[in-house]
Amino acid sequence: MSIQTVHPTAVSIPQPTKKPRKLPDRDTLLGILFLTPSVIAIGIFVYGFIGWSLRVSMSTWKGLTPDYTWAGMSNYAALMQDPRFHIDIRNTVIFTVLFVAGCLFLGLGLAILLDQGIRGEGFFRSLYLFPMAISFIVTGVVWRWLMNPAQGSRMSGLNLLFSELGLDFLVNQWYTTPTFGMAAIAIPAVWQMSGFTMALYLGGLRAIPDSLREAARVDGASEFQLYRYHILPLMRPITLSALIILGHTSLKVFDLVVAIAGKQVALDVPATYMWTTTYDGNFFARGATIGIVMLLSVAVLVIPYLFYSLRNEAEL
């Protein structure tokens, strides 16, 4: 798996202006000089701020004035005992499982269908991918209406559609379903990101040489066997990438939940808890604690993946 994206086009060399030749070392120094502002910016805004958050998470800061009184790990202990954080974990698990599984199945399924040499492939592909271009807020606002849970004469959205089509058994309470309301929020998330998963898989399928398909067919493999035994095993690295990307997205989900559920505790996730406890409740120490816990959960996924991707690249 390389991280190359684009290929160079034909090249014509403009005549550079004549200048006295510089020592390469000086040019390298210039490079370091020009890179420095970015390195400092990331140093402060990423690593410095993470350290600062870590410090806040070990303080007693509650209220508008910063208070860095040392509190050790007590905020972490309290968070683990917090019933609201237990709801967050439950919701994150429900959301992650459905969102990741939904995107992988739909994405792989659509990619295989599109790989059958169909007419209008480009059209379908663009259509499946367009939700990636719009914001989670727009998605959330529209799906909140589509998934309106009102019943009887106030019925609307998808429930109304189901009812008109005679599919009354599909009428449900969506995100107001007790305990599993979060499952409904995974639907727009799948709507938004399954096209992206499809594009990842389709790229993988296109990289398979035709000779492999031919060889399998000559051996008498059916289309099903061709995919099951020859093609799907080659898709494993793509599934891994997709798992990491989708998994870390779902651990961070925020906009979509805010747009659909507002600040309802039943549909709380770590990101919304962090937001409300910090900016509504002024409980900065707890907000920082949630932020750091989120960072750790994402880091466990992403750091090995980063090194895996870059190491593979170096071997090329």
Place this chain on the structure above:
Amino acid sequence: MIATRGRGTLSPSRVIVYLLLFSAAIFYLIPLYVMLVTGFKAFDEVSLQTMWQLPRALSFDNFIEAYRNLAPSMWNSFRLVIPAAFISSLVGSMNGYILSKWRFRGSEILFPLLLFGMFIPYQSIMIPLTQFMRTIGLYGGIPGLILVHVVYGIPITTLIFRNYYANLPNEILESARIDGAGFMSIYWYVVLPLSIPSFVVVLIWQFTQSWNDFLFAVILTSSSSWPVTVALNNMAGSQIIAWNVQMAGSFIAALPTLAVYVFLGRYFVRGLMAGALKG
């Protein structure tokens, strides 16, 4: 692309393939359908019971009303994303040039450290960020938000440009150096003219990302500087503004990035794939 397998024959299995593809297309189009059908109805035609029906006549009531509500924040969004996208791509281009063509001791360690910044949950830096922006006096307004988008855009923009430049043959740079060109003149006369495709990819990517951002905007701006995502979310949360106006507003808020996708989709997808660290 080359796939010619079975094209032209319409066997039962082909029919099933097309049926499945069309069903999926309906799933992806439902929200767009609701936004447009609702948006184009006259106020007196809007009702929950008929929300799935096509409008009897084209009317712009909902779009006009939604635009009246969202116009200031739409302009805020443009004032935010255009500078953010341009500054981001300049910074990314320079970084990518250095990290691909002027590697130095330690640059292989620096690169993943930069990249990590694009995966972090921003909740983990949110409190220091607010404090810091207050201290330097950039809290509440659009310039501060531009700065934040540029800084947190460094990883992805650097990645896209670095991968692009890595594919430029070193021989071009070597021959320029033999002709006496140095760091800046190679960048200016050789690399930059070849970078147009990457600039398009990065501009589009940063435009879309900053337009669609909600988290930074909701935490770092005050109401007069709200970009459209925050304004739309507030509009949807209020009891005063009817759902039909919300649907029209959602469409208006999505329109700029949708237009970019429709006209420059190929470049958008490249940015998307770069974010997955694979090509």
